[in-house]
Amino acid sequence: DVVMTQSPLSLPVTLGQPASISCRSSQGLVYSDGNTYLNWFQQRPGQSPRRLIYQVSKRDSGVPDRFSGSGSGTDFTLEITRVEAEDVAVYYCMQGTHWPYTFGQGTKLEI
């Protein structure tokens, strides 16, 4: 199975400041159709995961534009331009290129 490794596992931030989370895969994530199926999820306390980003950089409907995804190959990043209080959550990357889909271990964003 493809191993997804996130860093850091804990990220203390200041409101209004930027934040960045890294995700590395043990194999390249370019699928046979040319797309890269790397996703980012947000899980607030007591809630189900919510998808923020799919195919590396495409934001889901309703996701604030302060969230952005980038990367290629095996290295990917989720960035928040200015952290708000509602962003306190655990963030997970997930690859959908290789079967079975696999998740990173999560990064806890703390104010």
Added chain:
Amino acid sequence: QVQLQQSGPGLVKPSQTLSLTCAISGDSVSSSRTTWAWIRQSPSRGLEWLGRTYYKSTWYKDYAVSVKSRIIIDPDTSKNHFSLQLHSVTPEDTAVYYCARDLHGARSFDIWGQGTMVTVSS
């Protein structure tokens, strides 16, 4: 608006069967555009995909190697839901269980159920 509503017991005894149901509204379990999956989350194993079912002229089911000998995922077209059965459970199966939707071609999970905390204990 697509919603997934989970139901099932929160406590299961060791060696017994864990059974959960995921009711779909706003979509169809037999849609050719969708795959329906079960995922669980525990402190020790993180988020773990367990299996999926989908319809493309016939029903398909795929299971994670870690649970393949103990798991059944079944669709029910009359009730528009799909179910999870995990047999011979142990305390290691204690987790929050989620159902989720994967649109064909998206290779991702865009809609999730509310989650069910299942504890395996006597």
